[in-house]
Amino acid sequence: EIVMTQSPATLSVSPGERATLSCRASQSVNSNLAWYQQHPGQAPRLLIYGASTGATGIPTRFSGSGSGTEFTLTISSLQSEDFAVYYCQQYNNWPRTFGQGTKVEIK
Amino acid sequence: EVQLVESGGGLVQPGGSLRLSCAASGFTFSTYWMTWVRQAPGKGLEWVATIKQDGSDKYYVDSVEGRFTVSRDNAKNSLYLQMSSLRAEDTAVYFCGRGGNSPAYWGQGTLVTVSS
Numbered sequence: 001e002i003v004m005t006q007s008p009a010t011l012s013v014s015p016g017e018r019a020t021l022s023c024r025a026s027q028s029v030n031s032n033l034a035w036y037q038q039h040p041g042q043a044p045r046l047l048i049y050g051a052s053t054g055a056t057g058i059p060t061r062f063s064g065s066g067s068g069t070e071f072t073l074t075i076s077s078l079q080s081e082d083f084a085v086y087y088c089q090q091y092n093n094w095p096r097t098f099g100q101g102t103k104v105e106i107k
Numbered sequence: 108e109v110q111l112v113e114s115g116g117g118l119v120q121p122g123g124s125l126r127l128s129c130a131a132s133g134f135t136f137s138t139y140w141m142t143w144v145r146q147a148p149g150k151g152l153e154w155v156a157t158i159k160q161d162g163s164d165k166y167y168v169d170s171v172e173g174r175f176t177v178s179r180d181n182a183k184n185s186l187y188l189q190m191s192s193l194r195a196e197d198t199a200v201y202f203c204g205r206g207g208n209s210p211a212y213w214g215q216g217t218l219v220t221v222s223s
Contacts, residue, residue: 001169034209036152043202043213044144044152055211087152091208094166096142096154 002026002090006099012107013078021102023071023088032092035064035073038101039084047086048073078104109133109212111203116217123193123221129186129203129214137161137181140207143188145199146216153199156188157207171197193221 003026013019023033031051036044046055048064051071061076075082083106088099115127129141143155156177157166165177176189186203198221204210 032208038152043215046209046211049209049211085151089152089154089209094157095168096157096166096208098152098154101151 001095002029002093002097004088004090004097004099006086006088006102008102009100010103010105012105014107015080016077017107019075019078019082019104021073021075021086021104023066023073023099025069025071025090028068029090029092031067032090033064033066033071034089034091035062036087036089037082037084038087044087075104109205111205111212111214113201113203113214113217116201116219118220118222119193120223121194121221124189124191125193125219127188127190127201127203127217127219129188131184131186131205134205136179136184139205141177141179141186142204142207142210143177143186143201144204144210144213145197145201145219147196147199150199155201158186159207190219193219195221197221 005024007022033051035048038044052064063074065072085101085103087101110132112130119125142157158177174192178187200216202216203214205212
């Protein structure tokens with residue numbers, strides 16, 4: 001099983017600032033990496049797939065980069081609705097696995 | 108509009124069984140892999156199981172292998188998760204998702220509580 005490790009666990013950011021979230025895979029997942037956003041009590045929302053392709057309807061302030069074992073999700077200018085938990089997930093191997101999540105909170 | 112609606116959750120005793128359902132609409136169900144993901148209270152997301160379009164391939168996380176069975180009925184546009192030998196650690200909200208890689212559509216989830 002591929003282990004996905006996200007950092008930091010919590011990120012405190014002021015509205016309008018840039019947020020950078022990291023995700024590391026225990027072995028290469030090529031570009032088979034997705035990012036999700038989740039608000040409390042809601043289903044996950046797909047933001048990025050293929051490591052860098054924005055999902056339908058996702059604002060351009062969300063961008064992804066990386067390949068192999070190191071990945072980054074960048075939110076260029078945080079809006080109030082962006083304060084949430086973010087998960088990376090690999091789909092290179094079975095079983096699919098998620099990182100433990102990064103909580104983006106208001107500073 | 109794509110819709111996924113889970114049902115079947117509830118309170119069950121340890122060692123018991125439960126069957127979850129996911130009713131799909133707004134797309135051609137038979138052409139998509141389908142997935143179950145769960146989230147324990149206050150915890151992160153965990154991939155549980157995925158099934159191919161025709162049901163010929165199924166994949167599970169190790170912790171449920173041999174206890175859970177994913178299935179589908181394409182004529183009824185429905186996905187199922189049969190859960191047996193349930194444990195306290197299976198307590199979670201269970202979400203169904205469209206796709207086997209990076210699902211873009213999810214239901215709102217159904218809560219399963221395993222407790223005596």
